[in-house]
Amino acid sequence: MNARTTRTLAAALSLTAALAISGCSGSEDGASEAAPTVSGAFMPQPVNDKMAGAFMVIKNDSGTADKLTGVTSPLSDDLQIHETKNQKMQQVPSLDVPANGELKLERGGDHIMFMGLKSTPTVGDKVTIELRFEKAGPVKVELDVKERTYTGQAPTSTAGNGH
Template sequence: MNRRTTLAAATALTAGLALAGCSSSSSDAEPELKIGQAFMPEPVNADMAGGFLVVKNEGKAADKLTKVTSPLADDVTIHETKNQKMREVKSFDIPAGGELDLERGGSHIMFMGLKKKPKQGEKVSIELHFEKAGLVKAELPVKETTYNPKHH
């Protein structure tokens, strides 16, 4: 009986070490997200605006942007533009070692039903919700209506 108990304990210990080894190696594969080049052009009309930024993933795991929220508007959605047609999407992929570029004329954040019209020089707070990284807060500086960093 003593031999069975020792064998069971050794088996349990080996299984536990194997699981611990698996979990420590998976923690190396996490997304490392950095937000940059964020801005919002001052809206022309008072009820909607666009937001733009770059999410760089310097980690070894992919992630997804699943939602954006902001105190500026209750209705904040993410859109892609393909063949000059804009459509709402549920998420954007951010590959490991890659980036998500939300830019004018392309994929972007859409703010509908603004609670107030932001003015140039102000900053708009947003919360980016990611599948793995969770909640990341950022600010969009409000720039002139025609601002486009790709053309500066």
């Protein structure tokens, strides 16, 4: 029995070492992909219960590119990923999250749209969403509901309105 336990422990250690050496090479089901991190997540207070936007920076520290493929929230049954090109907004099935890079969802650019809100959040509320990715697992995010004029604090931007 003792020799069997030793062999089992040795096999487990070998497997652990092999996984550590392989790093984040990924698996077909995406289970080993590093989860993206999110910063600056907010929603401007909606004007009505018809629609609202969500903005944030999604950072991918993985060496593998990924895609934002979906968003869910208790606030709406219809969340859409929108791309903005040439000042025209359109729904898209996904947005790229580059390897060792970030996807900026910001006013006037790519963003998430809530359609048909179940309630109208006000400044100070928090709205929960879950981001879905092609490779990484789902990520839960809390959006801070801000004033309608709030633009966020993009660290790479030199412009701003003092918020």
